[in-house]
Amino acid sequence: MSASNHNAWLNLDDDELTDDAVNTLLAPIHNDLWVTSACVDRILNDTPVQHTLLTLGLSRTDRVIERCTNLAALASPSPQGANSKLDTLLHHFQNTPTDALLCYLRSVLLRRLDRLSTYMELEKVFPKHIEVEIEDVIEEWEDDPWADGNATSSSSRPTPPSNPTQPPPVSFADFLQNDLLWSACELAALEAFDSLRILQQKHNAELWPARFKIQSCIPEHAHPSDSSNTFPSLDPSLNRETVSIAAKWRDQPDFSELPLVQEALKGSGIPLPSISDSEKKLAFTPILDPLTADELSAWYKDRVQSVISSTGMIDIALALVQHAASQGIPALDELGEELSLLAKLVYDAPQSNIINEDWTLDSWYSMDPTSVVHAYLAHASPEVLPHCISHLVMPYLYVLEAKAERIGKPDPALATRILYEYILTTSLENVAAIFEASKPTLPYGQRIISNDEDMVRVALACLYSSDILDQWTTMSGIFECLPVWNVPQDEENDIGEAGDTTITSLGVFVTPSTNQPPCTAMDLMVFLQPLHLPSLSRLLDILDVHLESGEILSRWSVAAPLRWFLQSSDNIREQRAWANRMARRAGEKDDKLQGLDDWEWLLQDMLKLTGNGESSARSAFCLLSREEVSSIFLTGLLTSDNFEIAKLMLYGHHHKLKLSQQTVEAVCLAASREFYDNASSGNYKIGDMKLAYECLEVPRPSETIAQEKEFIEATSRISSFNVSSSPGVAISPIEIRLTKDRLSLISRVLSSNDDAYKHTQVILDLGYKLGYRNDTIAEVKILAMLADTALQAEDFARAYENNERMVELVTGLRNSSQSEWDDTKVRETLEVCWIACFQLGRQPEFPDLAKKLILLCHALEFCPPDKIHDVLMVWRRLESEDIQRREEKLTRGITGKPNAVGVPRATAMGTFTGRNVASSLRARLHDFHMPSPPLLSTPDAAALATRTFKSVAANFPFGHRGRSDIDERSEGSRRTDGQDVSSQASRVFSKGIGWLIGADEAEL
Template sequence: MASSNFYTRWVELTDDELTVDNVQDILGQISDDSWVAAACYDRLVDNVDIQRTLLQVGIKRTQSVFERVNQLLPGSSGSDANTEQPTDEYPLSEYFESHSTDAQLCYIRKILLERMDRLNTFNELRKEAPDGLEEEYGSATEDVDWEDDPWAEEPSARPSKAPPFTLSEFLTADILHSAYKLAFERWFEGLRVLLEKHSKYLWPFRYAILDSIPGYTPPSDYHFLLPSCSAVTNMEQTPTSKEWRLEPDWSEAPVVTSTVKSCRGLWDSDVSQDLAITRPHPQDAPLSAEQVSAWYNSRVEAIMSSTGMIDTMLAIVQHGASHGVPLLDELGEELSLLSRLVYDTPRSDKADEDWTLARWREMDPPAVVRAYLSRSSPSTLARDISRLVMPYLFVLESRAERAGKPDPSLPTRLLHEYILNAPLEMAAAVFEASKPTLPPAQRLIKEDDVMVRLALSCLYGSDSLTEWSTMSRIFECLPAWDIPGDDSEEDAADTTIASLGTFVTPSTTRPRCTPSDLLIFFGPLPVSSLSRALDILDVHLESGEILSRWSVPAPLRWFLQSSGDASEQRSWANRMSRRAGGSEDRLDTMEDWEWLLEDMLKLNGREDSKLQGAFGLLSRDEILRIYFSGLLSAGKFDVAKTLLYSRKNQLVLDPQIIEDICLSSSREFYDNASSGNYNFGDMKLAYECLDVPMPSDRITREKEFIEATSRLSSFNVMSRPGTPISPIEIRLTKDRLSLVSRVLSSNSDAYKHTEVILDLVYKLGFRNDIVAEVKTLAMLADTALQAEDFTRAYETSKRMVDTVLNLRMSSIGMDDPKIVEASEVCWVACFQLGRQSEFDNTDQKLSLLGRAIEICPSDRLHDVLTAWRRLEKEDIEAREERLLVRPSGVVESDHQKRTKRIPESATESLQTRLRNFHLPSPPLLNTPDAAALASKTFRSVTANFPFSVGGQRGRSQLSQQGEGRSNSGSRGPEEDVSSQASRVFSKGIGWLIGADENL
């Protein structure tokens, strides 16, 4: 009865109430070993002392089963279990089938022994907590009265010293799982204890445990766990085992373990609480050195993919290499160089690049050099080359030697390649760190001639248009050689430079000459040629600065290309003179333009120097002409006058050249003008430009032409509907009289201003051109005729006739083309106006027709005479009608009428022209009936002509046709031919005023 009370007390006793004493007191009073062992197996607490007591009591109660099992085994002497173990499974299996309680006790004993080992390990783990952690788990005798100590730190602020699992978890979980946790939580000293005390179980999974360590963990924290190799055996070194029990218990023997396992179904269900985990492939035997090296490589890749921490990977490789692991030297070199790239290069504001070992291995050496220096500044470049690039280059050279392919020039070649492709600012930093004045050990480029070749290649291969100060800095770093030479050596050097100009000129095979190409060219040159090249470089740099100052920069190679091309130099000189005045910072003062002239002459070359400047192929006079042209194109006419006519004689040019340049500049302004008004814009500049030279006929004519252009613009002449005619269209018009015609046709009152129109014609370039004047008068008369202003048309025609008659009288011969052309225009105009039916002044019409008879050619005489005869007949008929209705008066005879109407000069001219026409002059021509006889004769002659004159233009023609129809009712053959002739003559005069050809 008393015993049952202890059972009840144990069951009702909670884990929190357990102590070392009550465990011993209660379980010591229970005699059932199986029940006590099971009770100790079931109870798991996190207090080390209580749990140890439970395990000790349970193990003690399972000792009796060994005595019973051992007596049943054949050959057993009842010795201790540590010296006698059963080896035959069959008898033991029969015994356990009949005594399942003993089988269960064997199983419990094995579990309790394992838990005791783990308990001891856990106790050691607590001692190996990382530095700085406070202890959380104490013994059962820990004083709990101070838990509320007001002076203690806050619990949340006190870090835990406990392992990453509780005691109960550690006792029941798979020990491999616990090792994973310790590795992940970086309890490396505890993990070392675990591996030492349980090496038999954990050794096959050592690499899986190491792979559980976070990649960001410094290898120095767990270096004692990393594998190493023996140089003697070339195999992995096996660590020394420190198991808690050197000899296993009898219950842990394979025969007992397997027999118990097969009999577990005989007692109550599942007694195992082990946590099942996925186990990796075990590695029971030590690995070879190559396999260990492969693991180090895989570990590096894993760290790279997870964290990318190059220093961590480098530390692991360095540890392996120092512990006998082979094939890690090259990997260590790569990681060391990559580490320099990642950690030692200057920092930047941008996010760092994602560097990986794979990316590093894909890069070629020039790319690596560029990567090392990608974030360097000019102030840090020299230092970065020394501490980053040079070690890398030496490693490459060492690898080439180890590979049996030595290449001593490799470091120099790669460094030179970087310099040739670097920006000029960076290259200048390298050259400044290589000055000949520095000690040889401090110079990046140690040879002077190599330095000069690199500098020439960088400068002449650069496309920069702005970095002239940087180029000058590079030049100042170069050595100053004092090499005496004769003329032949200078000629050879100049020939080399000339060939260099051809070499840098783009071609289809090489669109651009790179600095690397130039280095090949400069490579074989001797020092004397290099010295001469430096002298030429000095001149080119000065020229480049001058061109850049005036907003016409050229790359340095241009000076080589243009050294033998005068047209290219001339083109650039024109650009310089014009852009300097047309840039945003336009030159406004006299001093600025004097400065420009000084610089242009300086580019022409120094008289005391044998070296040509940028414009060395141009003469001084040509430079002055180009400068003067640019000065005019900027509109600085006052400056031009001052320079030309001041006492300083700064701009000495021949007057004829001055006039030519001024005319050319004026025409350029004219052609670019958008408006013809010469009071503003480019047209104003074109006009004022002509005030710079001395007056001359050419200057006067050009100014008059500009005035005429402005006058034409005021008349709103259109080149097409809605588009005013532009100055360039006026200049390109071949027949400028057509412009006058367009003025008359587009302005209804323009014909009234005869003098204005004539002045326009004179200024268009027809001054003293009688033919043009006659044509203009003819156009004015024809325009007045179209406007039915017959009075003005008659007056203009009369002036035109006087002009032609004066020309004919003053001319040497009548066959002069000008006289012929003027006469043709004159008689046609008179004929047109004289036969107008709506012009009611018969006397004036007969006078005009008479002048037409006088001036017209012989083959047209009969046409004009027919018109004149018809008009006279109509006049006679009209007069007769008036006389018949007169109340009184004297009737004139037909002879009087006829002689009154025909001017004497016309009669004389008619006689002369008939003789020229090879017709005998009838005697009656001098009689009173001469007019009738001439009319009759002319009709008989013209009967054989295909046409006759007659008809009018425009509305007047329609009026005459209507009149003819009203008088005769129908038109005869003579009238049709007359109409045809009318159209021919109308067309003849119409072209002068731009009339439609269909008229």
């Protein structure tokens, strides 16, 4: 029977054990050691069966405990009584190993029985199940995104589980085997605080030294109200940590658990079985003595830091401090105060949609008050900003004031100063919201800014430091919230003078320079701080004017920051420049003004900005007269090519533009020239040149307007000749206008076009249009250029014709001059004329000898005295050629139609011409009181003429094209170098006559 029970028990699995199996298989066995060992060997999750096993095992050890107790009691008392009992037990265990084993196993069973009792108490507070609403589960399934599109009926829908059970935080088997500290930390980590409280009460002696290890396992996110019994508290009577009261299962330990018995078992030398409940052990530093108040405060502060750093949950940290304060922990008031303010920042202040701030106590302590205020209001919209200031910022600022008082440094103005710093640096929308909540009409206690003068100072500093150009409605809204003061009439004059002085100083203050950076709102606040009500009232009046001016400028897309009105209040150049911008920008906008009404509106606004010419009005154009503003407006109207509207406003029925004719003419000329200078083409039928020409139709006709029109026509004519400023680049209109000597333009026209010289009248008209109408000297120079160009083209007929016209003009000019040689321009014109005649008269290729002699006669007539020798030398050569030619004709018997006396006509003409020349020469020599040179044909005379003519010809650049072919052909006709200087003059003359009209030789 006994053997079969042994085998049946050993073959029975743990999950098959029941109370009946214990009573029917194990209890009948008589071997107490075997039964007790069997009870110790089994660890079950079934608490009732485990309790039966433990009870059975303990019952089998009762006799051993009784024997050992009696032996210990019989030990003779002695001074070494304790040692006597130990020796008795030690001797007994050595002689009776079975009793020793049973005694040891009994201590194990008792420990397990205590834990079983504890676990049964824990089971009462374990969560039994998770409450799940069936409707929520069904709704969740209906919204299943992975379900197919077909609706399923309720009958086909799976049935959701009903009240699914949750396993206990710690299984019974683990609880029996694990170290108690391990189980306690596990319960703490699982936030099973009721179970942890029971465990600590029932096993206080074992867990007290490790209480802070257990508390460190509580998750940082756990709310202190749930785990309040696990955190340390203060015993105010002892000013030390409160020691928790133990509630053991047994008041007295069992005999087997006595230290004396355990020592005897260890010293007996009997091999006891190694029964380790579990290998799960936790290392910790035991703390046996209760902590002091300061140590408790430090522990809570460390816990707060840990909570914030690991979770960022400021509310949990604050709740922890509040719990500590309720437990009497000292020195946490300041920390609680800071956490309360930080909690408002994290949970009450408006947040952005993307939360990227990681707030910690370290970051909070690192911020200065201004940064904290900005953090409170960083994401506040204008609608909620006043509420946030009242409920978040102001309490924080009051705490700062209280701190300053606590440390003995009171600062009553701290709150307003920091608040004003925020207002001065925030956006205009926020400023407007704050001022709306600070209106003087509101109750004093409800106003954010309660001081009227401070309101004005802050508003002025914000507005005049702002660079915003598109929020004039917002700025006007700020102005509407400001207080209105009634200043006595007798103080107005003094206030006005003081205000004007203040405005001037303020304008200088806000103007940046190399030594002064741009002025900030804080700088302006410092400047305005000393000002009192009278000056502030005057500044408000001026601010009103500036805001109205700013709105007008913004309307026409030339907005200026408010401080510009201060900077330009005494600067007429700046006001004039801005008026020009306003007038011109109106025509440049995308929605360019089209109708007369729009332009009249612009004129009305510009005139309004003058303030009727009163500088004290401080409007945008207060230093400009209405006439000047009207002329600036007309400039903008013309430069936007609205010529018809300009005519209507100048001469129409309403006559909106009241300007003198001289002013209108000056403005139109300036606008036309601006179009001209910007033109890319000289053709006055297209582009800006066309606008320049049409612009001159606006004013009344006058000589000046006519001349400007002719100049535009001349520009168009020059452009049609394809004149180039550089190779491949056509000359631009601006180059034409900037040309100082416009006769050089005619020279460039002639040099750029082979046939231009043939159109004498066209070229002369071009000269007239270039500004030389009724200018005889300029006309002579033009004819000289035409003659020179014709000569280079070997068109001797046109060259002679131009020379004759030139001689006619010069003759009349000389006769009209009272002093021929005193007038520089006349002398210059005479020089141009005689050189042109001499140049053509000396050309060998010109076959008409009679005309050449006539030209030389003109040259002798107009040339200076020192050049007569040179001209005479050529004239004598031509005369000799004429005589030789006649002699050759007579020798060969060439007959012509005889004249009246039988002399050929050519001979008679030559003779007549010779007499005239001789007579003219004698007359000129007589005028200069010079004798007729007897040695003109000698080598010395020829050399002298050559040297003289070289010095003159070196300054005769007659055009751009060379005459090398003519020079080569004429080379063979020369007799000697000493007697004939015509070849040298020919080479020099071929350079043109540009030098005579002021052109640079290098340029030509």
